[in-house]
Amino acid sequence: MNKCDQCIVRQLSSLKALNKEEIIKLANSKTTYKVKKGEALFEEGEVTNGVFCVKDGVGKLSKLSANGKDQIVKLVKSGELLGQRSMISNEPANLTAKAIADMEVCFIPKTEIINFFNSNNQFSLNMMQSVCEDLKESENEKIALVQKTVKQRLAETLLHLHDEFGEDTDKTLKVQLTREELAGIIGTATESCIRLLSDFNKSNLIELVGKKIKLKDVRALKKLADN
Amino acid sequence: MNKCDQCIVRQLSSLKALNKEEIIKLANSKTTYKVKKGEALFEEGEVTNGVFCVKDGVGKLSKLSANGKDQIVKLVKSGELLGQRSMISNEPANLTAKAIADMEVCFIPKTEIINFFNSNNQFSLNMMQSVCEDLKESENEKIALVQKTVKQRLAETLLHLHDEFGEDTDKTLKVQLTREELAGIIGTATESCIRLLSDFNKSNLIELVGKKIKLKDVRALKKLADN
DNA sequence: AATAGAACATGACAATTATCATCTTAATAA
DNA sequence: TTATTAAGATGATAATTGTCATGTTCTATT
Incomplete structure (x- = not known):
């Protein structure tokens, strides 16, 4: 069996819906690498063309303001995916993703994800639910900021x-x-x-x-x- | 041809991916009604079990704070859907939806939407993209609130x-x-x-x-x- | 048309939060 | 180790925004 099968991301994220065959495809298309604390996975405006699986470490999604302050929108930890939103929307990244603690990530190209969307309904649904979860959190945080x-x-x-x-x-x-x-x-x-x-x-x-x-x-x- | 086919919501929302057959199913399962200015479509905590199509009017999604202030999270206008998030997440509504201008809405039961998810990939993708759009907006508004x-x-x-x-x-x-x-x-x-x-x-x-x-x-x- | 109630408007003031300056402590590199 | 820089800490002060009070103008209803 290949590595993806036992991966924490596979266990915790939308990827849990993938079957053995799909996991093998995934393992063959992914690329693994490390991101050191302080380094960026991607920057605002970049086209990422895929999704990042966070195997280890912690990341932050943030936006730099005109006055130099960095507003952090979300923290991402191991087991989670990163970059789904802009991939799904076909847009350049809206936020910058940087490592807060040394990270180990896998990159899955968009084409592969799209294949999974088309072949595996539960995967789509999982992904949708995860975006919905993010939306709910974002809305609640927005409200908290004001209230x-x-x-x-x-x-x-x-x-x-x-x-x-x-x-x-x-x-x-x-x-x-x-x-x-x-x-x-x-x-x-x-x-x-x-x-x-x-x-x-x-x-x-x-x-x-x-x-x-x-x-x-x-x-x-x-x-x-x-x- | 039935009414849904020509409906503005069908033209503007995720529903545009539905084919003729699906539109007929939709027309048979929907219920249409009116919501007067000030009235609620659903309140925070309610289980909606479906999606609302806004045919006419304007609605607001908001949350009441402890001190009695109403934070508006989003405005919804004709052509848009309402209530997808909590339906997809299987959760009670996180926000209250009220009419700001007299509304005409159709309610589509969840079972029907789930059928479309399973039979029509483009519909799923559209829905996902629309939630992603909401997420992006929410994040940007969150940043604006601070910066x-x-x-x-x-x-x-x-x-x-x-x-x-x-x-x-x-x-x-x-x-x-x-x-x-x-x-x-x-x-x-x-x-x-x-x-x-x-x-x-x-x-x-x-x-x-x-x-x-x-x-x-x-x-x-x-x-x-x-x- | 009269009246009540809501929405709008503005002043005075208080509370919260940001900014700037300065200092201390901790981390990093030479 | 020492120098240098970054992070943390705190005071003084200013700016922004909220709150309370009060008055005015709409709007709807009888």
Whole structure:
């Protein structure tokens, strides 16, 4: 059996609908490579012509503003796909994808995906559902941006990061984000983000272990977040 | 030939991929009805179990916040579909859909849509592309919320409304939104929205004709919006 | 036409958040 | 190790935006 069969992406993403035969085709058409922390998988405006499977590492989808701030739209972790939207829409990428932690990815060319669309209905449906999931999240985040304060959004984001990525052995968040990146997720200035982290630290909601963050009072954070 | 064949929704939405036979099935399974301005098609949390075709009128998808403010996520006009996301995801509606102008809609039950998914690949692809389009817009609006000022977002929104809905014979915007709704789109307080409209009026960017809005200097508005 | 209620408008003020400056600490390269 | 740069931290201040109060103008209904 080839490697794709046991791959985490195959287990977690839309690709789980593919049968043995299709998986073999997939394995033959894919290309695997590594992306170092800070490097880009693709940049806004590029035509990607395929989909990226994230085997390992963490990526961010973001857009640079005129004033130089990077707004992070989504984090992508191992097991997920990247670049479906622009591939499906036949458009250049709307966002830039960069590695936040060293990544290992496979690239699947568009032609192959289209074949799967045509031959495997469940695959199409899975893909559609995954885009719908992204849409729902995006809408809810949009609403949160307007209806919640920066403090609430920070609390919410810390909880999300905890849920999605888990914690290290020292109980700190596993994803290593700079304060600037964290600010880019919640949509605020880096200084504001740092200030609030200090506040949270002082009021014992979190603990700052060097640059890492440990959630100390999840209940209080939750209460703060959805008020 | 039955009515669906000539329907504007059939011409503009994903439904355009359906063949004659499918259109007949569609016509037999649909139910048509009217929704008056202010009334809801469905509310957040409801299970819709199908898709709405907007034959006429304008609708808004929105979410009510704790403090009573209504954040508008999307406007829907004739020719578009409504409720695909929660149908595809098998989830209750995430947003409330209300009529902003008297609407005429057809409801297509989920079972029928699923049949089309299975029998017609192009239909699936169209639907997927339309969700992708929504996702892209949502992401871009999310970014705009963070990276642009309220003034810029108002300018941007006025231009969008002009593009999407056009103008009446007196050159005012065709969509009739209250100031409160407009504020709900750009994500600000109603008073702030009103104040900025006054400012735009004073600086000759727009003209306030009663409650209606006439764009007077599109170029300046554009410059303001994407700075 | 009179009245009530909604929508619009504007001022005064407060709260939130951004910006700029400066400093400390940590990471990286020579 | 030391130098250099990046990341983190904090204060002071300004700008933006929200909130509350109040008044005006529509609009609909009797």
